Amino acid sequence: METRITELLQIKYPIIQGGMAWVAEHNLAAAVSQAGGFGLIGAANAPAEVVREEIRKARELTDRPFGVNIMLLSPHAAEVAQVVIEEHVPAVTTGAGNPEKYMEQWKEAGIKVIPVIASVALARRMERCGADAVVAEGMESGGHIGSLTTMTLVPQVVDAVKIPVIAAGGIGDGRGFAAARMLGAEAVQMGTRFVVAKESIVHANYKERILKAKDIDTEVTGQSHGHPVRGLRNQMTREYTRLEKEGATFEELEYLTLGSLRRAVMEGDVKKGTVMAGQIAGLISKEQTCGEMLEEIMKEAEQLLCQK
Numbered sequence: 001m002e003t004r005i006t007e008l009l010q011i012k013y014p015i016i017q018g019g020m021a022w023v024a025e026h027n028l029a030a031a032v033s034q035a036g037g038f039g040l041i042g043a044a045n046a047p048a049e050v051v052r053e054e055i056r057k058a059r060e061l062t063d064r065p066f067g068v069n070i071m072l073l074s075p076h077a078a079e080v081a082q083v084v085i086e087e088h089v090p091a092v093t094t095g096a097g098n099p100e101k102y103m104e105q106w107k108e109a110g111i112k113v114i115p116v117i118a119s120v121a122l123a124r125r126m127e128r129c130g131a132d133a134v135v136a137e138g139m140e141s142g143g144h145i146g147s148l149t150t151m152t153l154v155p156q157v158v159d160a161v162k163i164p165v166i167a168a169g170g171i172g173d174g175r176g177f178a179a180a181r182m183l184g185a186e187a188v189q190m191g192t193r194f195v196v197a198k199e200s201i202v203h204a205n206y207k208e209r210i211l212k213a214k215d216i217d218t219e220v221t222g223q224s225h226g227h228p229v230r231g232l233r234n235q236m237t238r239e240y241t242r243l244e245k246e247g248a249t250f251e252e253l254e255y256l257t258l259g260s261l262r263r264a265v266m267e268g269d270v271k272k273g274t275v276m277a278g279q280i281a282g283l284i285s286k287e288q289t290c291g292e293m294l295e296e297i298m299k300e301a302e303q304l305l306c307q308k
Contacts, residue, residue, distance in 0.1 A: 018191030019069020072097025118146025174300025
């Protein structure tokens with residue numbers, strides 16, 4: 001299934017793995033790319049040299065293209081922006097900020113730039129400053145979210161820009177892929193489903209929470225201070241919600257979640273840790289290799305899209 005995205009990134013399948021903090025490390029990124037998709041290393045708040053090491057480790061596992069997701073609010077963002085140039089990373093996705101100040105140096109280095117956006121206005125701005133594509137991410141996704149659903153956001157972005165659009169948020173199987181294509185997207189980005197991949201280093205407790213999740217098990221916290229995050233309900237989200245209702249300050253709420261994602265991902269603390277997951281978690285019921293996932297998704301999508 002060839003699209004402008006498969007050509008742009010030189011990949012077999014138009015499926016991109018989300019750059020999830022603590023989850024999207026070299027093993028997962030390499031496995032997704034090796035299977036024909038586009039893997040991403042999530043730089044998150046990691047120092048530049050840690051990101052460099054992750055890139056080099058991924059290259060030991062695959063000779064296929066993969067990228068780096070750069071969280072622009074990170075104190076190390078500028079250094080990471082330079083590392084991806086030095087390491088000749090073929091593409092970057094960006095989130096939590098505006099990548100314009102890095103755009104020229106990335107483009108000069110031949111790096112494809114694909115910002116994650118949550119509005120038509122930002123999509124247009126990214127196109128004007130030279131983005132090669134955009135990821136239109138709906139509020140169904142896990143982690144930090146916007147205010148529009150994937151179903152409403154994607155077609156409006158497709159109509160607003162000429163560059164390729166990648167759909168994200170609430171996509172976890174061939175039906176979601178086919179729906180995204182019908183909305184005009186030329187690829188999809190998935191996060192939650194890849195969390196439970198066999199190649200994922202995520203703790204078994206975290207994976208089990210996703211595999212056993214029901215459709216109503218995600219909750220959004222942080223709406224009171226304008227930084228909404230979607231994850232699975234647990235003791236931590238209940239405490240967070242209680243404090244929000246009582247008028248706790250942003251600093252108090254941040255202290256509650258400090259290090260909580262790492263504890264959930266690495267240590268398996270799914271009670272007091274942050275278990276980020278999208279609304280599609282209720283659909284995910286099995287652990288597979290990345291190759292099995294991609295083949296299954298593409299087979300189902302092709303059957304649906306080829307129906308007359």
